[in-house]
Amino acid sequence: MKKTFFSLAILCCVALGAFAQQTEGIVTYEHKYNWIKVNSRLTYLSKEEKDRMQLTWGNEDNGPGTKMKLIFNDKQSIYTYGNEQGQTEDGRYSWRQEEYLVYRNFEKEKIIEHYEMLGKTFLLEDSLMSYNWRIQNQIKDVAGYVCMKAETFDPIKNHKITAWFAQDIPVPAGPERYLGLPGVILELDINDGDVIVSAQKVELKNVDKDLTLPKMKGKKIKNSDYDQLLKKHIADSIKAQRNPYWSIRY
């Protein structure tokens, strides 16, 4: 049912001709992963081990995060890496970036996701999911846009999700797997700062050319398989006292 409301809402947005120029563009994000905070959530570590990690490494500069980009219009969006490879700040050393692409089609209510996790490459195709967003009373500025706060919860990864969405860009797109707010999500905070995906730049322009999907190969799964895989992996790893997070997208 929610989906229905959702599509109705989109139709409303689309209907507003006044916003046509505001409904497509590219958002460039910086994705920052705070491994100390993430590892501090490992239930099997003692307080002593967590403090030791924080004291030893907490003052290290983790460098700039990974550049990500969201290409969107009112019908569809692609979220993937902003650069073709990972590299050190000076570029002297590079690494392969794991496959990661999230495609949303709001019109056809379809999603395609392509990523490596758990030592395999997957291709997820399913219908659009919805999140139970709770709208909060805070506003702040992200990349020049006044954003409103919304929260939801990911029961699979057990994450508290905070999104800041820009009402001025009335498209329900967002970074990572998140979507469905009355404006583009310009900042995403997973679990109180474990991961922060924050918009650095918003360019509103025609993106018809950029919205083409590359060829993708992988083991075909559905949303329910994804949930199942992650649930099992996290439970198994915690039980075996291994860090489950480095082999999945947090």
Place this chain on the structure above:
Amino acid sequence: MRKILLLALLWPCLSALYAQTTPSRFQIQGMTTDTVANPLGSATVMLLQRKDSSLVNFSRTNEKGAFSFRNIKKGDYLLKITYVGFIPLEKDIVFGDKELIDLGTLRLKPITKELFEIVIKTARAPMSIKGDTIEYNPASFKVPPGSTVEDLLRKLPGVQIDQNGNIIAQGQQVQKVTVDGKRFFGDDPKMATKNLPAEAINKVQIFNDKTEQSKVTGVDDGKQEKTVNLQLKDSFKKGGFGKVTAGVGLDGNNSANPRGEIKGNYNKFDDKNQFSIIGLTNNTNQTGMSWDDYQDFRGSGSFNQWNDNGDFGFGGGGYYISIGGDDDGGLSIPVGGGLNRGYSNNIAGGINYNRNTKKIKTNASYYYNSNRQVFDALRTRENFLQNGSFQTNEQSNQINFVGNHRLSFRHEQTIDSLNTLIFSNNSRLNAGNTRLSSFTEYLRSNNFKSNESTINNSTLVDKIETANTLLYRHKFKKKGRSFAVSASYNFTNNDGVADQNSLNLFYNATNPDDVIRQLLDLTNNTGSRVNLFKTSLLFVEPFAKRFFSETFVNLSHRSDFVDRNVFDLAKENGQRMPVDSLSSYYKNNYNYARLGTSIRYSYKGLNFSGGLAVQTFQIDGKFGLGQEPNTFIDVKRNYTTFIPNASFSYDLKNNRYFWSGYNVNVNQPNTRDLQPIIDNSNPLIIRQGNPDLLPSLSHNINLGYNMFNPASFTSFNVNLYYSYNVNQIIYNQQIDPATLITVTKPVNISGGQNLGSYIGFGFPLKKTKATINFNASPGISKNLTPINGVMNETNTNSLRFGVRLDLTPSDVFTFYPNANWSIGNTKYSINTTQNQQIVTQTYGGTMNIRLPKDFYINSNFNYQIYTNDRFGFNQQVPVLNSSIYKVLGKSKKAEIRLSLYDAFNRNLGVNQFANQNYVSQERIQTLARYYMLSFTYNMRGMNTNIKRRGWY
């Protein structure tokens, strides 16, 4: 979806049918305007569940400010309208019996422009609006350190402080200041604002609260008080913790000395400063800190010296680990203490301070440690000649004491985003003494005693060492172009006195006077100084796409000065007389220069680099016996060589990595080997120097692959490495078959090789319950040693194989058994009858049991069997340690533990070794059975996990 659309189309008909009853679907509509009735177009209108603000539906107002939601089921909703620059408006939806709910005109109030601009746009701070509460985040409003909350409030938009310290917020005087929602010391709101430091505050909230009276009476008098609530920062970033352990026990070997240990550390830290102290003392062979203790002690300074290697080379200098070390430890703090041979008494303590800000990172520490070690050893060694062999049996007692004071200081300054400066100093002052008494017999193959040697030596050493490095890194505006320069000065001063006393008997001497041939009683005063200056440059330039060139220069100058004076106890008047033949004096200058360049390619995880360097050593030395300058011998050598280098790594899909590399190591001969003099201070092993030595060179190749499947927990890795030696420095042995006196002289020999490997494979037998790991390291090596003019080729092939099982069936029981076998076959070309096999087997296991009422049992068993069949050597060392402990208190901060170490009283230090032209076995008396009762208090709580930790 289609069905629903259909439903929507049919809606008017359906609703007509049910017109008489309460409709089940509603339409909500309204108009938005600002306070002066201008319509607000494109405002966001959201329909939320009232209980948790869940978003049910959303829409936008049209240019006339109108909005509507159709098809809404009855529920408990809140309508929220937001528009940038306006205070969000919330409105309850009341469902009546009409299908259409018209909310009429809704007016949005603008946020004060000043507030909006400052908070949102300038400070880029989140601002919260809850009804009439406006919340600020003080971090966005910079106040100097040491400011009070009052200073902070003064900075907030919409807040003023009058001369008397009264707070006026949004035009009204603040009646109440609360801290974390609680009243702060009485009624005066100024108490909190004047006394609390601004740094302690996380959030400032300003709102209207009911009066105290209405709160008490429960009758709302309608009056409201302006209230400021200060939310304190959570204590995560600030704290202190520590732990202390004390134990006392009985030695199970009727020793008069009780066993005991005390260990403690304390840390205090906030987000910028870390301060810690540590201390330990014991006579249970714990020679120093564990790695965990080290990390607790050094905090953010634990590993940052990784980046301080100023000796740039291939790969840009790379990362280079210089911590840890042997007992002597060098300049860095010794870590990983645990001596499984001999007996030792240990004392250590230190103090550390770190400061970390955005611009600077400073670490300073002082650490003292002392170890007194006692070794009672039995050593057997068989030396092979072309025909036959001889055996030496040695019985020795050695007592070593060393005390070290270590100072370390490191400062890293980030000047700006392009420039960094690092200075580091590591210094050590140490004093030590050793006493060695030994008795050695030389036996021929028919067990005929040939020689006998009794030695009593003692030494006293004082040493000062310091190493200083200044490192500057500069990044250019052009991405990838960078420059680094380093300069170092190292200094070592060593003063030692050694008393050597030995009696050597030669039983097969033909002349009876020669039987007691050498009675030595020498005193040896040695002073030495080493000065080392180094400088290095590195320049990195990107070219083409994905390519870099890296060019480096290393220059160093080292000067050594040694003055060694040997005195003999004169036979006549008891005065010590100088012995010129043993005294030595030298002054050496070493110059070293290297220039190299490499090309690096890097793209998507494929990294390759290849390069070439040319390096030159220059030795300019003066050697002499005694102090007579005219007896000095000049040694001048120049040696230039080219060094290639290549490395390759590839990051493959799905957690697989492949890497490979080739490098050449060049080592210059040490001074002792170059001295053209004869050292006969041990009359049975006479050392001769060789001024013609060339630097040794080794070619190394390595290859590796690893993979890990995080879903199945399966891992596999392979490593291969090969090295080939050119001009390896090897001690040529000339053994007199009659006297068994060995004369050694270092020579350059090419052709020694070593091929090694490691293969590891692990997978779960039952996920999370049982995991099995296999590892194997086969290897072969060839060593060349000239013995009595014949080249002996020692070929060794070795295989180490191990299997480990991790059994973690439940949270109350874990068991980790393991077995390892190590087999070494050694073949000697000059004497094939001496070929032999050395086998070491290890079987062990660790078991943990969690009992009710916070009782735990931990047992650890290790059984080692050393065999060499040719020698009939078979030594078995079973060691069982067991302890039972109880964790005390609700917060599990204390523990009381009863331990039994080495239950069978069989602990022994054993070593067996075969190489070149000898095979040896060693047995050292070692701390065996003892009992201990210990108590631990840990402010952070005891770790009660009984599973072995993997990585995290």
